[in-house]
Amino acid sequence: MKILIIEDEQELAQNIADYLSGESYLCEHAATFGQAIDKIESFSYDCILLDLMLPGGSGLEILESLKKQNKQEGVIIISAKNAIDDKVKGLQIGADDYLAKPFHLSELSARVYSIIRRKQFGNSNIVRQNELEIDLLGKTVKVANQVINLTKKEFDLLLFFVGNKNRVISKSALAEHLSGDLADMLDSHDFVYAHIKNLKKKLNEVHCDNHLKTVYGTGYKWEG
Numbered sequence: 694m695k696i697l698i699i700e701d702e703q704e705l706a707q708n709i710a711d712y713l714s715g716e717s718y719l720c721e722h723a724a725t726f727g728q729a730i731d732k733i734e735s736f737s738y739d740c741i742l743l744d745l746m747l748p749g750g751s752g753l754e755i756l757e758s759l760k761k762q763n764k765q766e767g768v769i770i771i772s773a774k775n776a777i778d779d780k781v782k783g784l785q786i787g788a789d790d791y792l793a794k795p796f797h798l799s800e801l802s803a804r805v806y807s808i809i810r811r812k813q814f815g816n817s818n819i820v821r822q823n824e825l826e827i828d829l830l831g832k833t834v835k836v837a838n839q840v841i842n843l844t845k846k847e848f849d850l851l852l853f854f855v856g857n858k859n860r861v862i863s864k865s866a867l868a869e870h871l872s873g874d875l876a877d878m879l880d881s882h883d884f885v886y887a888h889i890k891n892l893k894k895k896l897n898e899v900h901c902d903n904h905l906k907t908v909y910g911t912g913y914k915w916e917g
Contacts, residue, residue: 694739694809694849695719695870699729699755700771701747705794709742712798713805717832717845721873726750733759736869738766739813740805743788745772745779753783760787767808771796813856822855822917824901836899846871847892854905854915863912889913 696718700706703724710720721736723729726749733741733755741759745752756768770783773794780791789808792801810829814820820827826835832848834841843851853870854862867889868882893905906914 697721697738697741699723700744729755739809740767743770756786767812836901839899846888858915858917861908861912861914
């Protein structure tokens with residue numbers, strides 16, 4: 694799961710990134726209004742943490758830009774501005790949640806998890822997809838009560854496919870999801886194929902039907 698932290702306080706941004714990385718999220722950071730606009734126009738995220746006061750512009754303008762682009766990312770406003778008008782305006786524009794600074798990182802993590810679960814998995818901790826049972830909290834996958842031992846990358850990949858079932862996803866989008874904006878600097882995205890091959894093999898070993906299809910010349914699709 695990819696998180697974009699839009700925050701100009703470097704120490705706070707690093708603390709958030711360290712904590713959420715420990716919760717197995719892939720974190721990226723934008724410290725200014727311009728950096729944030731570049732990232733949301735170039736990449737997709739599962740959740741965005743948005744400070745309101747940024748060098749170069751307002752977080753509310755970024756939120757408006759997200760909505761104009763019809764982006765579906767969950768957005769949590771994190772701000773020291775605790776005025777009720779800011780909360781109301783942010784939520785009216787389209788933010789999913791608002792957390793005033795200072796906050797406990799464990800509470801922030803719980804809210805991130807809650808938004809991703811609600812947006813992508815119908816607000817359930819257990820996702821059932823065909824014969825698969827995915828425990829989002831336990832980060833386990835079962836078929837007929839048999840646990841499949843997936844690596845973190847394979848688990849993230851499976852969740853990404855299930856969360857976007859019946860949609861064709863390009864190899865570059867998968868590379869970006871697994872590696873963040875570092876994907877742009879890689880010479881090849883062949884590592885995506887390797888992870889998909891291993892994921893398919895492990896699903897096949899427990900007699901899971903072949904839901905993960907290759908769409909030749911385009912990408913991959915989870916049919917469910």
